[in-house]
Amino acid sequence: MGKDFFIDIMTYVLTIIGILNPFGNVPLFMTLTKDQDPEIRKKMYNIIVVSGFGIVTGFIVAGDFFMNYLYKVGMDELRVAGGMILIVVAFRNLLGLGVSKESSGNIMSEKDAIRYAITPLTFPMLVGPGTISTVMIIHKEAGLIISVGAVAVTFLVMKFLFTISDWLDKVLGEVVLFVLSRVMQIFIMSAGVKLVANGIKGIFMK
Structure with missing residues (x-):
């Protein structure tokens, strides 16, 4: 494994990061x-990283x-399913629906939280058709070792961002997070409509 190997991995890491957008998705999550x-x-954060x-x-x-x-x-059928x-x-989130009987307000039970972390947070919000098609193309171009290595490095970056989430919480503030959580639902719905279209x-x- 020479210099070119690591250069190839880092090149594809930048490509995958551009699609996954961890710097935008972590604050959203x-x-x-x-x-x-x-x-x-x-x-939930750990499940998002591992399942992703x-x-x-x-x-x-x-x-x-x-x-x-x-x-x-x-991929087109996958786009429609993910968008829906x-x-x-x-x-459901905008109207306050889908809260389990075990939950109070927006607080979910551990079981519901795990399900929510997998769908929709991991798929299709984080890992969507764009990500899947990109990594499949990288696999065909660069092979199994480089493609998996690039994916691993990318998710390590996301894991690091989740690790410092408490600090980001303090920087952003509770009010900002509350406003973002409501506004983001509109953008999430819009992204879904675009995927379906x-x-x-x-x-x-x-």
Whole structure:
């Protein structure tokens, strides 16, 4: 493993970071989980990192098989499905729906929090069709070791950002996080609408 190997990994890390946008998503996830117990919140962050890495790595290794042969779906169908999830979740959050009986206000039970961390926080908000298609292309260009290495470094960056989230909390402040949590629901819904629109467009243009 020479100098070129690490240069290749860092080049692809920058590409994946550009798609995942951890510097924008971590503050967003902080606003969406601000009402949770600190221990549950920390567990949600860990689940986001681990499940995100698992999903991306899984698509690197077996994405072609699952999408092209097992389920016979393409990126456009994935865009529509992911977009619909985002629209429904944002709509429920804006109207205060979907709170479990075990919860009080916006506080979720540990079980609900884990589910919420996986869907929609990890997929499709963090790991969406754009990320999946990007890493699958990187795999074809650079091979398994470099693509998985680049993904691992990217999620280590996200893990670091989550680690300093308490400090970011103090910098941003509770009021700012509250306002962002409400405003972001509109943008999340808009992103979902865009995913669905692009997916439908792609399906009918085939």
